[in-house]
Amino acid sequence: MGECMKRLTHRQYLVSLAWLKKQWNNPSRSDYLLMRIAQRVQQVLAGKEAKNITLEDQKVRIDFVTKKSPKKLTLKQKAKIGMSRWRGMLGMGRKNG
DSSP states (O other): OOOHHEEEEEEHHHHHHHHHHHHHTTHHHHHHHHHHHHHHHHHHHHHGGGGGGOGGGOOOOOOOOHHHHHOOHHHHHHHHHHHHHHHHHHHHOOOOO
């Protein structure tokens, strides 16, 4: 992804990512042909259970994972985090015993 980000602006990257999300899981004609071949091979190998194998089973789904926005912290939680950081920097952390 580093090379991609060097060649594209942030806006271009977001547009291309949106396009990929929309198009990636929509099979083309050649994808359907390959799915049909895979279905037939699986049916031959399945024997009696061949009727249960559908074309939909052959689809490969691509799930995009995006960063979720961090949860909003309360003032009390922020203070606790800040205090623990200061204690760690000053060496006043938990005593091992």
